[in-house]
Amino acid sequence: MAYETTIGLEVHVQLKTRTKMFCGCATGYGEAPNSLVCPVCLGYPGAMPVMNREAIRLTVVSGLMLGCEIARWSKFDRKSYFYPDMPKNYQISQYDKPLCLGGGVSIDLEDGSEKTIGLTRIHLEEDVGKNTHFGSSSGVDFNRAGHPLMEIVTEPDIASPHEAYAFLQTLKQILLYAGVSDCNLEEGNMRCDVNVSMRPVGSPELGTKAELKNLNTFKGVFHALEYEQQRQSALLARGECVVQETRRWDPERGETSSMRTKEDAHDYRYFPEPDLLPVVLDASQISVWGEDLPEAPRARRSRFAQEYDIPAYDAGVLSADRDVADFFEKAVSAGGSAKAVSNWIMTDVLRVLSETGRRVSDLPLTADALGGLTKLVEDGAVNMTGAKKIFSVLVEEGGTPSKVLDDLGLAQVSDTEALERMVDEAIAANPKSVADYRSGKAAAAQFLMGQVMRLSRGKANPPIVLEMLKQKLDQ
């Protein structure tokens, strides 16, 4: 019997707020343990939560970006379970009335087609602390406890590890565009639980699922799913059953192992959080929050391809990062041709970013400067060799392209008298090449051209030189 894979994801995303979900403590990563804490986020007796309105806004913005229906009335609930990293031994979460319902994420499949992964819901909750185990003792750092955490739950629409990977990449891109999270995986901004099961092809019912935990990278999700797919297929092929359980992914060993079975499953005993009022959002509030919504990455990609007449691939690369896409559009509006600006970004700017690990907004090079540089080349004020030198200065030190051009003395020589002298000199000094050319070796002209460029210290306008050379040699 042939089987197909069904995958659903629960993605936890730390929201980018200044303070925690229910108290005034700053959010932060890498600070001294237990330095960002107070009676509220430590769960001290008598402390009470107060809602962070910005976290509500960021969740609603995420929901709008992902096409969700925003609940006019939602509430928080207590989810009870004991764990040392959980200050109150209940987590304030949302059970049956989440902030966002429905929605979806469109992904590109390997065959070039498009597929939409449906979302079940998005809810808001508080993050827990972090346990660290030492030799004979353990410590808990509660700095992270109470950080606003958005949980995005998909429908079981994902059919392969590749789709899961593409979904996560696309989701990350959208959330970065929306500015709701830094989506930094190393800092745990995005964490993922996976439900995976297999069923006979065409069966309407889902197979028995395994829930995978400890997935902190997208690659990890991909590999864990590949492993799990094989494990479950092998069981089914032998006529055995898949056991419903929670399994832990071990990235070192590249395999999953059982953590707990269904019988050990928690009963979270949800009930409405009596310390918080329900969240009531009216239509005008939601539309105000929706006003500053950025264009979605996919829409921007299509627009780039059409509006700027650049290849789909280039449009995809340029729109992948919102800052880069903004940079591109700004540089074009500063006077550069779209194709030229695109080339500069795709080859030079992105190389610098990947080499230095910086963000485009951190570069001394401004979009206006890149646009201006492109224009200098197009106007013939500098050739590409010179332009590359100017780019290097702009990217290190900033400044305006024309100023750097003057400082470096790179202005292209288009003055025909000066060029003619150099062309004559090159012809006089290389009789053999002249002879070669005249005997039909066209490549010899390139050599002579190089000689002229050398004499001009790279500043000669190549098309004019070539024209002049040909004229004189063909005489």
Add this chain to the structure above:
Amino acid sequence: MDISGLTIRQASDMLSSGACSAFALTTALLQRIADVDASIRAYASVDTAFALEQARAADDARAKGKSSPLLGVPIGVKDLLNVEGQPCTCSSKILKGYTAPYDATVIARLRDAGAVFVGRTNMDEFAMGSSTENSAYQVTRNPVDVDRVPGGSSGGSAAALAAGEAVATLGTDTGGSIRQPAAFCGCVGMKPTYGRVSRYGLTAFASSLDQIGPMTHTVEDAAILLQVMAGQDVMDSTSLSAAVPDYTQALQGDLRGMRLGLPKEYFVDGLDDEVRASILQAVETCRDLGAEIVDVSLPHTEYSIAVYYIIATAEASANLARFDGVRYGQRVTSGRDPVEMYGATREAGFGAEVKRRIILGTYVLSSGYYDAYYLRAQKVRRLILNDFEKAFASCDALLTPTTPTPAFRMGENTGDPLKMYLSDVFTATANLAGICALSVPSYETAAGLPVGLQILGPALGEEQILRVGHAFEQRRKVEA
């Protein structure tokens, strides 16, 4: 100086006229506590140095021109309200040695007003009980009859007043924990409207029911204390934004023009004859003061105890989950993993009644039982509120007994939790409905035991019930 029975008003007058200093007053009170508390055991702890330091600061502030009705007035605080730097044991072993790192909002407000915190009053562990016999540390006796309980859970706060070792105290009321001990000890106790007083810093028992309230010698004192305690607090999302009226202004005149209801469900079988007689006499007094008395019905009253013990225990099971030995309080380190550590810590740290309620609460929230218990209880809770709203559409306040019986004997109900729970039968409804309620001393029994007259008012109807309570109190004192 005889401070026994001294009211806030009297103390305030003495302090502002210069008849005595806050230091002298506090010293006298500490002496009184030293003299009588060994037999009453109302206080769980008294921090003499801390009390005198605050008293001195109050005197300094007055010398610099500050004035406030509470400046220099000593207050006893129930041992589950957080006062920075002070213990907050909740009468539980699990919080033995715990020091509060912050002030509850009411404490901060009273501190700003210059009140002097003299000590921590004993209580039933985590406010779970009706006799203060559930304290892990000590048994508090009823000063009126030391063989009887002071009521609970704010038994220490009530007994301290009755024994003349407090000017005023703070209690908390989840199902009657202020009013019932006030009734048993013959003092005034008020449960404000839910949300009128911030709960921030009150160690939660049942979050949707808990309120902090004043316990005092007189209704006027309750008004003075509530004035400072009440008002919206950004730290408590459930606190109400309504402006705080001048409560002492409400304490004027007789009861002419007021319509008071007698809910028939509060005068049923099981109500002690002497209590019934006392309350009916109080009703006649109110009629005599000009009130119109009408019969009303609150038909869902009979479900209140069941509903109360489902909702309160459900919330408690989550609220008390934080006491795990990880971050504060006692920890029992035996066990191989965190789960065993929790088990050992909570087994040793919690008393029997607390465990019973955590288990009950865990059960009613469990998968498969939630709808039948918790969800249904919430629906009936709504019906109980509807009953009150209907009654208050035609009445300014309702008059009932605070408790079915006068103070019972020590140990009388400890073996029968259900019987103990029934002592909340007339008080829990106000918490479920979120309305305000006041217990004032009514006519005593033949044996001289206090009886409480409960005055129930609508949400934010504090002024009405204070007016009724004050008018009745004044007339009763004249009669006596």
